[in-house]
Amino acid sequence: MNEPVVELDGITKRFGDVVANDRVELTVDRGSVHVLLGENGAGKTTLMNVLYGLYEPNEGEIRIDGTPREFDSPRDAIDAGIGMIHQHFMLVDPMTVADNVVLGNEPRSRLGFTVDREAAREAVTDLTARYGFDVEPDAVVEDLSVGVQQRVEILKALYRGADILILDEPTAVLTPQEVEELFDIFDELTDQGKTIIFITHKLGEALGVADAITVLRDGETVGTVDTSTTSKRELAELMVGREVLLDVEKPPSSPGDVGLEVSDLTVTDDRGVDQVSSLDFQIREGEVFGIAGVDGNGQSELVEAITGLDVPDEGRVYFDGADVTTDSRRDRIEQGMAYIPEDRQHRGLVMDFELLQNGLLGSQHDPDFAPGGRIDWATLRQHVEDIIADYDVRPPNPDATAKSLSGGNQQKLVAGREFERDPRVVVASHPTRGLDVGSVEFVQEKLVELRNEGKAVLLVSSKLDEVQQLSDRLGVMYEGAFTDVVDPDDVTEEQLGLLMAGQDADGVTSVPAGDFEAEAEVGR
Amino acid sequence: MNASDLPSSVRRLLGSLVDASVRERIAISVAALFASLLVGAVVIMAAGLVATCKEPFLALGGSSFCYDPWEVYYQLFVSPFLNDFNTALMLKETTLLLFTGLAVAVAFRAGLFNIGAQGQLVFGALGSALAVLWGAAFVPTGVVGSLVLIPFGLVVGAVVGGLYGAVPGLLKAYADANEVITTIMLNFVATNVAFYLVSTYFKDPASQSVETKSVPAVAQLKPVLGRFESTSFSVWALLTGLALVVVIYYLLFHTSFGYDMRISGIQPAAAAYGGVDAERLVVGSMVLSGALSGLAGAVYVLMVLGRWRTGIPAVGFDGITVSILASNNPLGVVPAAFLFGILKSGSLSISFALGVPKQLVGVLRGLIILFVAMPEFFRMVGLKLGVGDRQPVATDGGRPVEGGDDDE
Ligand SMILES: Nc1ncnc2c1ncn2[C@@H]1O[C@H](COP(=O)(O)OP(=O)(O)OP(=O)(O)O)[C@@H](O)[C@H]1O
Ligand SMILES: [Mg+2]
Numbered sequence: 001m002n003e004p005v006v007e008l009d010g011i012t013k014r015f016g017d018v019v020a021n022d023r024v025e026l027t028v029d030r031g032s033v034h035v036l037l038g039e040n041g042a043g044k045t046t047l048m049n050v051l052y053g054l055y056e057p058n059e060g061e062i063r064i065d066g067t068p069r070e071f072d073s074p075r076d077a078i079d080a081g082i083g084m085i086h087q088h089f090m091l092v093d094p095m096t097v098a099d100n101v102v103l104g105n106e107p108r109s110r111l112g113f114t115v116d117r118e119a120a121r122e123a124v125t126d127l128t129a130r131y132g133f134d135v136e137p138d139a140v141v142e143d144l145s146v147g148v149q150q151r152v153e154i155l156k157a158l159y160r161g162a163d164i165l166i167l168d169e170p171t172a173v174l175t176p177q178e179v180e181e182l183f184d185i186f187d188e189l190t191d192q193g194k195t196i197i198f199i200t201h202k203l204g205e206a207l208g209v210a211d212a213i214t215v216l217r218d219g220e221t222v223g224t225v226d227t228s229t230t231s232k233r234e235l236a237e238l239m240v241g242r243e244v245l246l247d248v249e250k251p252p253s254s255p256g257d258v259g260l261e262v263s264d265l266t267v268t269d270d271r272g273v274d275q276v277s278s279l280d281f282q283i284r285e286g287e288v289f290g291i292a293g294v295d296g297n298g299q300s301e302l303v304e305a306i307t308g309l310d311v312p313d314e315g316r317v318y319f320d321g322a323d324v325t326t327d328s329r330r331d332r333i334e335q336g337m338a339y340i341p342e343d344r345q346h347r348g349l350v351m352d353f354e355l356l357q358n359g360l361l362g363s364q365h366d367p368d369f370a371p372g373g374r375i376d377w378a379t380l381r382q383h384v385e386d387i388i389a390d391y392d393v394r395p396p397n398p399d400a401t402a403k404s405l406s407g408g409n410q411q412k413l414v415a416g417r418e419f420e421r422d423p424r425v426v427v428a429s430h431p432t433r434g435l436d437v438g439s440v441e442f443v444q445e446k447l448v449e450l451r452n453e454g455k456a457v458l459l460v461s462s463k464l465d466e467v468q469q470l471s472d473r474l475g476v477m478y479e480g481a482f483t484d485v486v487d488p489d490d491v492t493e494e495q496l497g498l499l500m501a502g503q504d505a506d507g508v509t510s511v512p513a514g515d516f517e518a519e520a521e522v523g524r
Numbered sequence: 525m526n527a528s529d530l531p532s533s534v535r536r537l538l539g540s541l542v543d544a545s546v547r548e549r550i551a552i553s554v555a556a557l558f559a560s561l562l563v564g565a566v567v568i569m570a571a572g573l574v575a576t577c578k579e580p581f582l583a584l585g586g587s588s589f590c591y592d593p594w595e596v597y598y599q600l601f602v603s604p605f606l607n608d609f610n611t612a613l614m615l616k617e618t619t620l621l622l623f624t625g626l627a628v629a630v631a632f633r634a635g636l637f638n639i640g641a642q643g644q645l646v647f648g649a650l651g652s653a654l655a656v657l658w659g660a661a662f663v664p665t666g667v668v669g670s671l672v673l674i675p676f677g678l679v680v681g682a683v684v685g686g687l688y689g690a691v692p693g694l695l696k697a698y699a700d701a702n703e704v705i706t707t708i709m710l711n712f713v714a715t716n717v718a719f720y721l722v723s724t725y726f727k728d729p730a731s732q733s734v735e736t737k738s739v740p741a742v743a744q745l746k747p748v749l750g751r752f753e754s755t756s757f758s759v760w761a762l763l764t765g766l767a768l769v770v771v772i773y774y775l776l777f778h779t780s781f782g783y784d785m786r787i788s789g790i791q792p793a794a795a796a797y798g799g800v801d802a803e804r805l806v807v808g809s810m811v812l813s814g815a816l817s818g819l820a821g822a823v824y825v826l827m828v829l830g831r832w833r834t835g836i837p838a839v840g841f842d843g844i845t846v847s848i849l850a851s852n853n854p855l856g857v858v859p860a861a862f863l864f865g866i867l868k869s870g871s872l873s874i875s876f877a878l879g880v881p882k883q884l885v886g887v888l889r890g891l892i893i894l895f896v897a898m899p900e901f902f903r904m905v906g907l908k909l910g911v912g913d914r915q916p917v918a919t920d921g922g923r924p925v926e927g928g929d930d931d932e
Contacts, residue, residue, distance in 0.1 A: 073535060309796055330799030347797040350787050360783060361798040370780045
């Protein structure tokens with residue numbers, strides 16, 4: 001079945017001087033899964049936004065089913081059977097699944113004044129049955145996990161008549177289990193003639209599900225390869241143009257004193273439900289403590305309590321033995337805490353500011369950058385230029401706004417800014433989310449380097465291979481508490497999966513979560 | 525509302541406004557000014573057609589036009605520069621609006637809509653008048669007296685305005701009360717409390733109206749340039765206002781505190797991440813904004829009236845429009861306040877020189893301001909909706925940025 005359904009021909013998209021897409025060629029066959037690969041800033045998102053009518057290309061032609069089309073807006077694209085699932089879900093949280101799916105195209109009751117809810121429910125039930133989705137139409141969206149919300153987004157696109165589904169890094173926020181489920185859905189959809197284009201940075205995924213893979217580099221098409229004839233290494237090389245280490249080297253740890261301690265920590269949400277319940281652990285200097293778990297099991301709340309964005313309801317947080325539980329966020333920054341937040345666009349960067357001013361975020365009261373409360377632009381510029389160079393932020397222009405950067409480059413900037421703080425404690429929440437293989441390697445190496453320099457590192461990530469590779473000890477979180485703390489070298493993915501689901505896994509060796517005080521005392 | 529629901533033509537238009545450079549935006553404002561003049565001319569002709577008068581400036585067939593648009597615009601834009609009285613009137617208005625325009629702009633930048641500039645101004649004015657009346661007993665007359673009393677009056681005005689600005693700030697920070705509502709209410713409170721205080725305790729017994737005694741001559745900001753003798757405009761006040769523009773600009777864009785204000789205004793979640801104490805920042809910004817309004821009040825007392833009197837003009841409210849016109853940029857406040865000054869003085873000349881009704885002049889003024897402010901206004905709308913090429917499209921990584929939402 002080699003019938004092209006989407007043809008992008010010579011697409012060029014410029015933003016000022018930046019050429020995001022440079023005569024890109026892309027042909028996608030009907031009923032196939034097509035993966036777009038490429039380094040951060042290669043132009044993948046831009047290309048998909050062009051196809052979805054969000055951007056008008058400067059040059060080039062879009063053909064759908066062989067017919068040239070011009071899209072003025074996503075409406076036109078939707079009418080042509082294209083649906084896009086953004087990584088940020090555009091769902092209305094307090095509404096039900098059925099309401100969300102039909103939103104904007106509601107079936108009307110006979111007089112046309114009210115929404116026919118029954119018909120809406122039925123339509124959604126039909127859809128879920130047809131594609132074998134495990135989604136309850138009456139469930140309220142805010143109670144659903146990220147993976148299920150994503151399915152609701154897909155349903156929404158299907159309800160609007162999409163034949164071609166575009167997904168921008170859909171797996172970045174999913175757990176391995178959820179990724180599997182998503183790919184099952186892809187199978188079902190393509191069986192029924194739908195076409196899927198998705199962007200990912202995970203080579204294994206691309207090889208696992210794609211029929212064809214198109215690689216972009218610097219805005220240009222490098223080529224399209226058949227999945228059956230390629231390998232991870234080849235793909236990585238195509239993307240980056242050099243060989244990439246797919247494993248980070250980590251020397252044995254030589255931990256020192258306790259750098260970060262969480263004791264009996266409880267955080268409840270607005271509804272009074274415990275998100276973190278009586279959690280205890282210690283991280284020693286020169287050690288990476290990893291936290292694995294399905295998103296929404298209290299990781300975010302734990303991180304916010306540690307970093308000072310939230311005050312815990314009970315329990316204490318200590319830095320180097322000093323109680324910082326009620327210290328402000330600013331105090332904690334000044335005491336040497338670096339923090340990569342999970343949400344770079346919301347928290348980690350001021351999107352309307354240039355990279356230059358973003359480099360100041362968190363250091364605006366640091367006398368090095370603002371002696372006497374007056375910003376020293378020259379020093380700041382030098383610092384930001386160094387970060388841009390070291391972390392390979394592209395385009396390397398300190399005066400570009402943060403929002404003009406690709407997702408991965410935004411992440412590199414945040415990582416660079418935080419790592420270069422010369423911290424004592426590092427809290428990294430999904431530090432490599434959205435990064436290409438080359439940058440993942442770089443950021444992971446940096447984390448290990450910081451650990452080797454004797455920092456206490458807390459790593460939260462939904463990438464199991466990442467937490468397993470980088471951590472010295474690994475806590476598995478479920479419903480606000482650890483099901484177990486394990487030696488990451490001594491546990492299998494299956495065992496982790498069980499632990500993450502809150503079950504016991506046979507045969508894993510637990511390691512202590514803390515209580516190194518005595519030991520460290522002796523070591524001195 | 526979602527940007528993609530808009531017709532593409534609207535999206536593109538908003539998008540190009542959002543993407544416009546500063547230079548383009550100034551050009552757009554100037555073009556809007558001319559467009560408003562054209563529309564205004566039509567309005568003037570139409571009004572002249574309906575009106576009856578002895579000597580129409582133009583008679584076409586059976587219809588006669590009473591008002592000559594050229595004459596009207598000449599009075600509106602040129603007469604403010606023609607004689608000292610008109611010029612002083614123009615600059616007086618400009619001066620006062622520099623202070624209140626800055627006050628509103630500063631709060632706006634920190635994400636706060638201070639509609640309370642008027643109330644802060646009223647109290648600042650009263651505080652300043654009373655302080656100077658009290659202090660006058662302790663200082664000698666002459667230059668020394670002026671050098672002590674005038675700064676004293678200004679400082680007290682700023683302090684009182686700042687304290688009154690702190691009230692909505694505290695209410696917002698610690699009781700979650702929306703500053704738009706509280707500042708509107710506090711405007712009424714200020715006007716009425718000041719009226720009560722003056723009429724019961726501080727009234728000038730020799731006067732029929734509700735006003736304080738006149739502050740001594742040494743404490744009044746005198747016109748120093750010969751030309752403006754016997755007018756109520758002082759170059760010193762204008763220079764102070766201009767200096768403050770520079771100070772506030774520097775504060776906002778080159779200091780840590782200004783950085784904190786701007787990130788809080790633009791992206792509160794990032795501000796919290798960056799270590800800004802949201803509560804303290806809200807209070808601090810409102811105090812600063814209130815102090816600038818209070819300063820306007822002090823200048824009004826020391827330069828214009830020489831005393832506090834009920835019925836203070838709406839300089840505080842006009843400051844809101846000035847700030848929007850300036851797109852909340854301190855430097856933009858200067859031309860915006862200047863335009864207001866011209867319009868103020870010019871419309872008075874029209875009323876004096878031509879038989880054009882006051883209401884028509886009001887319509888013209890409104891038209892001009894509306895037109896000039898419109899592109900900026902739609903730009904803000906566009907920014908909120910996230911249209912334009914340089915806007916992020918929320919596709920990868922995290923949630924899109926919603927400027928206003930505070931998740932504290
Ligand atoms: N609105 C914009 N204004 C200016 N430049 C932009 C804009 N959007 C994208 N760019 C630039 O275009 C290039 C391609 O960006 P794009 O977001 O498409 O990359 P990407 O391949 O999706 O990267 P990532 O893997 O990091 O998400 C980048 O250099 C980026 O800085
Ligand atoms: Mg992208």
